[in-house]
Amino acid sequence: MDLSRFPRRRYSHAPTPIERLPHFTAALAAQCPAGHRPEIWIKRDDMLGLFPGGNKTRKLEFLVADALAQGADTLVTCGAPQSNHCRITLSAAVKEGLRCRFVIEERVPHSFREDASGNHFLFRLMGVESMRVVPAGTDMAAEMQREVEALAGEGRKGYAIPGGGSNAIGGLGYVACVQELMAQSLDMGVRFDHVIVGSGSSGTHGGMLAGFVGHRYDATLTGIGVSRDPQDQVPLVLKEAQAVHDLLGTGVQVPVEAVRCVGGYWQPKYSVPNARMVEATQWLARTEGVILDPVYTGKIMAGLIGLAREGHFRDGEQVLFMHTGGLPGVFAYERELLGQVEMAP
Numbered sequence: 001m002d003l004s005r006f007p008r009r010r011y012s013h014a015p016t017p018i019e020r021l022p023h024f025t026a027a028l029a030a031q032c033p034a035g036h037r038p039e040i041w042i043k044r045d046d047m048l049g050l051f052p053g054g055n056k057t058r059k060l061e062f063l064v065a066d067a068l069a070q071g072a073d074t075l076v077t078c079g080a081p082q083s084n085h086c087r088i089t090l091s092a093a094v095k096e097g098l099r100c101r102f103v104i105e106e107r108v109p110h111s112f113r114e115d116a117s118g119n120h121f122l123f124r125l126m127g128v129e130s131m132r133v134v135p136a137g138t139d140m141a142a143e144m145q146r147e148v149e150a151l152a153g154e155g156r157k158g159y160a161i162p163g164g165g166s167n168a169i170g171g172l173g174y175v176a177c178v179q180e181l182m183a184q185s186l187d188m189g190v191r192f193d194h195v196i197v198g199s200g201s202s203g204t205h206g207g208m209l210a211g212f213v214g215h216r217y218d219a220t221l222t223g224i225g226v227s228r229d230p231q232d233q234v235p236l237v238l239k240e241a242q243a244v245h246d247l248l249g250t251g252v253q254v255p256v257e258a259v260r261c262v263g264g265y266w267q268p269k270y271s272v273p274n275a276r277m278v279e280a281t282q283w284l285a286r287t288e289g290v291i292l293d294p295v296y297t298g299k300i301m302a303g304l305i306g307l308a309r310e311g312h313f314r315d316g317e318q319v320l321f322m323h324t325g326g327l328p329g330v331f332a333y334e335r336e337l338l339g340q341v342e343m344a345p
């Protein structure tokens with residue numbers, strides 16, 4: 001899969017590290033059935049550029065390059081009140097000398113607060129041009145189009161980036177990640193049996209799946225849903241992976257059987273903390289000093305832990321957890337992460 005004919009900006013200096021998690025692996029093994037004790041590794045996509053980066057940085061390398069190629073002067077995007085994607089898009093805009101506007105979807109009623117910390121604080125610190133808040137269920141593509149039209153009325157040129165940066169162009173970032181992972185695997189002499197990744201707007205899971213299928217990489221890719229159960233998530237991931245192949249013109253049909261999604265761990269609702277997320281986040285912090293986030297990676301790691309406890313992995317299998325970022329989120333959920341708030345299991 002040749003990505004070189006697509007324009008790309010570079011926001012990170014090196015491949016993100018792949019590290020062993022020895023203390024966590026030992027603690028987890030003690031809770032797994034005999035014969036089902038895997039070794040756990042982590043790929044540090046929380047250390048991508050546009051600090052503190054995360055998975056959106058990889059997608060934006062291709063999306064922003066496309067915006068620049070089209071002569072845009074303003075990036076328009078959308079997300080939740082604590083959106084990592086909005087923060088990283090703004091960061092890319094600042095770095096490129098572009099302006100940036102958000103449409104914020106209040107998925108949880110009254111969750112937008114002018115004085116909020118975390119990503120919201122960083123929106124203000126990095127000087128977002130505007131944030132328009134709309135209620136849950138709003139047609140975000142139509143709202144972003146309105147912003148682009150308003151900009152055109154002022155003689156400016158906006159470029160709309162869909163939620164999470166998840167379209168065919170954004171997905172190229174995670175094809176590139178698969179190529180990086182394959183090179184690292186070869187260098188390190190480690191063969192991964194499983195890769196565990198978050199599955200939300202699906203550019204990450206779908207982009208990786210496109211790469212796995214296109215390169216015949218034979219590890220098992222499993223997406224842990226952060227906002228949907230498999231019946232709703234599988235079609236999104238399949239659509240994204242296929243869109244990436246269509247853009248690349250490979251002629252590959254991505255088979256639906258290749259899409260593996262796990263549900264449940266995101267409950268009771270997208271972005272609302274649960275006890276399993278808190279357990280996973282405290283566990284990683286206290287065994288490895290690795291900080292997960294409450295909205296995504298804490299729930300995704302809870303999924304990995306749950307699968308391991310059920311005996312899903314076998315002795316000697318190498319399991320790679322994709323740390324997709326989200327660090328600022330911890331500062332918006334401090335009491336929850338310290339276990340000082342009642343919450344759903």
Ligand SMILES: *Cc1c(COP(=O)(O)O)cnc(C)c1O
Pocket residue numbers: 054055056084085164166198199200201202203204205226293296297324325326
């Ligand atoms: C956006 C995000 C995800 C989910 O990635 P998608 O490409 O939207 O599926 C996972 N982890 C973090 C930290 C994110 O910000």
